[in-house]
Amino acid sequence: MEQIFFIGFAVLAIVSALAVVSLRNPVHSALCLMVCLFQVACIFVLLRSPFLAVVQIFIYVGAVMVLFLFVVMILDIRKVMLGSLVGKRSGFVYAIMPLVTLEFLLVIFKGGLGKVASNIPSGEEVKVAVIGKELFTKYLFPFEVVSILLLVAMVGAIVLAKDRDEGA
Amino acid sequence: MVPLSWFIGLAVVLFMIGAAGVLTRKNIIIMLMSVELMLNSVNINLVAFGHYHGDLxxxxxxxxxxxxxxxxxxxxxxxxxxxxKQRRIFNSDELDSMKG
Incomplete structure:
Protein backbone atom coordinates (compact mmCIF):
# COMPACT_ATOMS: atom_id res chain seq x y z
CA MET A 1 0.00 0.00 0.00
CA GLU A 2 2.77 2.39 0.97
CA GLN A 3 4.64 1.52 -2.19
CA ILE A 4 1.66 2.47 -4.35
CA PHE A 5 1.50 5.85 -2.64
CA PHE A 6 5.25 6.31 -3.07
CA ILE A 7 5.07 5.54 -6.79
CA GLY A 8 2.19 7.97 -7.22
CA PHE A 9 4.01 10.78 -5.40
CA ALA A 10 7.28 10.05 -7.19
CA VAL A 11 5.75 10.00 -10.68
CA LEU A 12 3.89 13.25 -10.04
CA ALA A 13 7.06 14.85 -8.62
CA ILE A 14 9.18 13.83 -11.60
CA VAL A 15 6.59 14.91 -14.16
CA SER A 16 6.14 18.31 -12.51
CA ALA A 17 9.91 18.72 -12.19
CA LEU A 18 10.28 18.06 -15.92
CA ALA A 19 7.57 20.63 -16.53
CA VAL A 20 9.46 23.18 -14.40
CA VAL A 21 12.57 23.03 -16.56
CA SER A 22 10.78 22.71 -19.90
CA LEU A 23 7.86 25.15 -19.83
CA ARG A 24 8.29 28.54 -21.46
CA ASN A 25 6.14 30.68 -19.18
CA PRO A 26 7.80 31.31 -15.77
CA VAL A 27 4.39 31.45 -14.04
CA HIS A 28 3.56 27.94 -15.25
CA SER A 29 7.00 26.79 -14.12
CA ALA A 30 6.44 28.27 -10.67
CA LEU A 31 3.08 26.50 -10.33
CA CYS A 32 4.62 23.19 -11.43
CA LEU A 33 7.41 23.71 -8.91
CA MET A 34 4.72 24.19 -6.28
CA VAL A 35 3.21 20.81 -7.21
CA CYS A 36 6.64 19.18 -7.09
CA LEU A 37 7.46 20.62 -3.64
CA PHE A 38 4.08 19.45 -2.37
CA GLN A 39 4.88 15.92 -3.56
CA VAL A 40 8.20 16.09 -1.74
CA ALA A 41 6.27 17.04 1.42
CA CYS A 42 4.13 13.92 0.88
CA ILE A 43 7.33 11.87 0.58
CA PHE A 44 8.41 13.31 3.94
CA VAL A 45 5.15 12.06 5.44
CA LEU A 46 5.95 8.59 4.03
CA LEU A 47 9.33 8.89 5.77
CA ARG A 48 7.51 9.47 9.11
CA SER A 49 8.65 13.07 9.34
CA PRO A 50 5.39 15.02 9.62
CA PHE A 51 7.08 18.08 11.14
CA LEU A 52 9.41 18.42 8.19
CA ALA A 53 6.48 17.99 5.80
CA VAL A 54 4.66 20.87 7.48
CA VAL A 55 7.82 23.01 7.41
CA GLN A 56 8.26 22.18 3.73
CA ILE A 57 4.71 23.28 2.92
CA PHE A 58 4.95 26.44 5.04
CA ILE A 59 8.31 27.64 3.80
CA TYR A 60 8.56 26.31 0.26
CA VAL A 61 4.99 26.11 -0.97
CA GLY A 62 4.00 29.13 1.10
CA ALA A 63 6.81 31.65 1.34
CA VAL A 64 9.33 30.81 -1.38
CA MET A 65 6.79 30.21 -4.11
CA VAL A 66 4.90 33.41 -3.29
CA LEU A 67 8.24 35.22 -3.55
CA PHE A 68 8.89 33.65 -6.95
CA LEU A 69 5.42 34.49 -8.23
CA PHE A 70 5.69 38.07 -6.95
CA VAL A 71 9.00 38.59 -8.73
CA VAL A 72 7.66 37.10 -11.96
CA MET A 73 4.67 39.43 -11.73
CA ILE A 74 6.82 42.49 -10.92
CA LEU A 75 9.06 41.83 -13.89
CA ASP A 76 7.58 41.94 -17.35
CA ILE A 77 6.65 38.38 -18.28
CA ARG A 78 6.49 38.97 -22.01
CA LYS A 79 10.00 40.38 -21.98
CA VAL A 80 11.16 37.44 -19.87
CA MET A 81 9.69 34.99 -22.36
CA LEU A 82 11.29 36.66 -25.34
CA GLY A 83 14.36 35.18 -26.93
CA SER A 84 15.40 31.60 -27.31
CA LEU A 85 14.39 29.11 -24.65
CA VAL A 86 17.70 27.38 -24.00
CA GLY A 87 21.39 28.16 -24.34
CA LYS A 88 23.83 27.13 -27.01
CA ARG A 89 25.38 24.02 -25.52
CA SER A 90 22.11 22.48 -24.31
CA GLY A 91 22.21 19.58 -26.78
CA PHE A 92 25.29 18.23 -25.07
CA VAL A 93 23.57 18.49 -21.68
CA TYR A 94 20.45 16.73 -22.97
CA ALA A 95 22.65 13.94 -24.29
CA ILE A 96 24.74 13.51 -21.16
CA MET A 97 22.13 13.96 -18.41
CA PRO A 98 20.03 10.81 -19.05
CA LEU A 99 23.24 8.78 -19.23
CA VAL A 100 24.49 10.12 -15.89
CA THR A 101 21.07 9.54 -14.31
CA LEU A 102 21.01 5.98 -15.63
CA GLU A 103 24.47 5.37 -14.25
CA PHE A 104 23.45 6.67 -10.82
CA LEU A 105 20.33 4.50 -10.80
CA LEU A 106 22.36 1.45 -11.81
CA VAL A 107 24.79 2.08 -8.97
CA ILE A 108 21.93 2.52 -6.49
CA PHE A 109 19.76 -0.42 -7.50
CA LYS A 110 22.25 -2.95 -8.86
CA GLY A 111 25.39 -2.05 -6.97
CA GLY A 112 26.41 -2.85 -3.43
CA LEU A 113 24.18 -0.10 -2.09
CA GLY A 114 21.10 -2.09 -3.08
CA LYS A 115 21.61 -4.63 -0.33
CA VAL A 116 22.42 -2.06 2.33
CA ALA A 117 19.65 0.21 1.20
CA SER A 118 16.88 -2.39 1.43
CA ASN A 119 17.03 -2.89 5.19
CA ILE A 120 14.02 -2.33 7.40
CA PRO A 121 13.71 1.15 8.87
CA SER A 122 14.44 1.33 12.55
CA GLY A 123 13.04 4.82 13.00
CA GLU A 124 9.58 5.47 14.35
CA GLU A 125 7.66 8.67 13.81
CA VAL A 126 9.65 11.49 15.42
CA LYS A 127 7.63 13.73 17.68
CA VAL A 128 7.86 17.48 17.28
CA ALA A 129 8.79 17.86 20.95
CA VAL A 130 11.89 15.72 20.44
CA ILE A 131 12.99 17.77 17.43
CA GLY A 132 12.43 21.02 19.32
CA LYS A 133 14.41 19.77 22.32
CA GLU A 134 17.33 18.70 20.14
CA LEU A 135 17.22 21.92 18.16
CA PHE A 136 17.37 24.13 21.24
CA THR A 137 19.92 22.13 23.23
CA LYS A 138 22.34 20.12 21.14
CA TYR A 139 22.04 22.17 17.95
CA LEU A 140 21.59 25.58 19.56
CA PHE A 141 24.73 27.09 18.04
CA PRO A 142 23.93 26.20 14.40
CA PHE A 143 20.37 27.33 15.07
CA GLU A 144 21.59 30.77 16.15
CA VAL A 145 24.02 30.97 13.24
CA VAL A 146 21.21 30.19 10.80
CA SER A 147 18.97 32.81 12.41
CA ILE A 148 21.67 35.46 12.02
CA LEU A 149 22.16 34.36 8.42
CA LEU A 150 18.44 34.77 7.77
CA LEU A 151 18.58 38.28 9.22
CA VAL A 152 21.57 39.16 7.03
CA ALA A 153 19.83 37.73 3.96
CA MET A 154 16.71 39.76 4.72
CA VAL A 155 18.65 43.01 5.06
CA GLY A 156 20.64 42.18 1.93
CA ALA A 157 17.52 41.45 -0.10
CA ILE A 158 15.93 44.75 0.97
CA VAL A 159 19.08 46.71 0.12
CA LEU A 160 19.43 45.00 -3.26
CA ALA A 161 15.84 45.45 -4.33
CA LYS A 162 15.59 49.06 -3.13
CA ASP A 163 15.62 51.94 -5.60
CA ARG A 164 19.03 53.57 -5.67
CA ASP A 165 17.76 57.02 -6.59
CA GLU A 166 15.50 57.70 -3.64
CA GLY A 167 18.10 56.40 -1.20
CA ALA A 168 21.44 58.14 -0.61
CA MET B 1 7.40 -1.07 3.10
CA VAL B 2 9.27 1.16 0.69
CA PRO B 3 12.97 0.28 0.30
CA LEU B 4 15.51 3.02 0.90
CA SER B 5 16.91 2.72 -2.61
CA TRP B 6 13.62 3.99 -4.07
CA PHE B 7 13.94 7.24 -2.16
CA ILE B 8 17.54 7.68 -3.27
CA GLY B 9 16.55 6.91 -6.85
CA LEU B 10 13.82 9.54 -6.76
CA ALA B 11 16.29 12.05 -5.30
CA VAL B 12 18.81 11.29 -8.05
CA VAL B 13 16.22 11.80 -10.79
CA LEU B 14 15.01 15.09 -9.28
CA PHE B 15 18.59 16.30 -8.81
CA MET B 16 19.48 15.50 -12.42
CA ILE B 17 16.37 17.30 -13.72
CA GLY B 18 17.33 20.32 -11.65
CA ALA B 19 20.93 20.20 -12.86
CA ALA B 20 19.77 19.96 -16.47
CA GLY B 21 17.56 23.00 -15.87
CA VAL B 22 20.44 25.04 -14.45
CA LEU B 23 22.74 24.05 -17.30
CA THR B 24 20.34 24.53 -20.22
CA ARG B 25 17.85 27.29 -19.43
CA LYS B 26 18.83 30.91 -19.95
CA ASN B 27 16.07 32.49 -17.89
CA ILE B 28 17.45 33.39 -14.45
CA ILE B 29 14.14 32.75 -12.65
CA ILE B 30 13.90 29.22 -14.05
CA MET B 31 17.53 28.59 -13.12
CA LEU B 32 16.72 29.56 -9.52
CA MET B 33 13.73 27.20 -9.52
CA SER B 34 15.99 24.40 -10.75
CA VAL B 35 18.39 25.11 -7.88
CA GLU B 36 15.41 24.74 -5.52
CA LEU B 37 14.65 21.36 -7.10
CA MET B 38 18.23 20.20 -6.47
CA LEU B 39 18.13 21.36 -2.83
CA ASN B 40 14.86 19.49 -2.34
CA SER B 41 16.24 16.25 -3.72
CA VAL B 42 19.12 16.48 -1.26
CA ASN B 43 16.58 16.97 1.52
CA ILE B 44 14.84 13.74 0.50
CA ASN B 45 18.18 11.93 0.80
CA LEU B 46 18.89 13.39 4.24
CA VAL B 47 15.48 12.53 5.65
CA ALA B 48 15.44 9.05 4.08
CA PHE B 49 18.83 8.07 5.51
CA GLY B 50 17.89 9.57 8.86
CA HIS B 51 14.65 7.59 8.96
CA TYR B 52 16.21 4.29 7.94
CA HIS B 53 18.97 4.63 10.53
CA GLY B 54 16.64 5.84 13.27
CA ASP B 55 18.67 9.03 13.52
CA LEU B 56 17.28 12.49 14.19
CA LYS B 85 15.82 47.63 -12.90
CA GLN B 86 19.28 48.89 -13.72
CA ARG B 87 20.29 47.08 -16.88
CA ARG B 88 17.18 45.28 -18.23
CA ILE B 89 18.85 41.88 -17.96
CA PHE B 90 16.63 38.80 -17.95
CA ASN B 91 18.89 36.08 -19.31
CA SER B 92 22.04 34.63 -17.85
CA ASP B 93 24.09 35.04 -21.04
CA GLU B 94 23.62 38.81 -20.96
CA LEU B 95 25.55 38.91 -17.69
CA ASP B 96 28.97 39.58 -19.19
CA SER B 97 30.11 42.84 -17.59
CA MET B 98 32.87 40.99 -15.67
CA LYS B 99 34.19 39.39 -18.87
CA GLY B 100 37.76 40.43 -19.67
Missing part, protein backbone atom coordinates in the same frame (compact mmCIF):
# COMPACT_ATOMS: atom_id res chain seq x y z
CA UNK B 57 20.19 14.33 12.62
CA UNK B 58 18.86 13.86 9.10
CA UNK B 59 15.74 15.88 9.91
CA UNK B 60 17.69 18.55 11.81
CA UNK B 61 20.03 19.00 8.87
CA UNK B 62 17.10 19.14 6.46
CA UNK B 63 15.52 21.94 8.53
CA UNK B 64 18.76 23.94 8.25
CA UNK B 65 18.90 23.24 4.50
CA UNK B 66 15.36 24.56 4.03
CA UNK B 67 16.25 27.73 5.96
CA UNK B 68 19.36 28.28 3.87
CA UNK B 69 17.37 27.73 0.67
CA UNK B 70 14.86 30.37 1.75
CA UNK B 71 17.67 32.86 2.46
CA UNK B 72 19.31 32.04 -0.87
CA UNK B 73 16.09 32.64 -2.80
CA UNK B 74 15.51 36.00 -1.08
CA UNK B 75 18.99 37.29 -1.92
CA UNK B 76 18.97 35.89 -5.45
CA UNK B 77 15.60 37.43 -6.30
CA UNK B 78 16.81 40.74 -4.85
CA UNK B 79 19.83 40.62 -7.16
CA UNK B 80 17.55 39.74 -10.09
CA UNK B 81 15.21 42.67 -9.41
CA UNK B 82 18.13 45.08 -9.20
CA UNK B 83 19.61 43.66 -12.44
CA UNK B 84 16.32 44.12 -14.28
Missing amino acids: RGQIFAIFTITLAAAEVAVALGILISLV
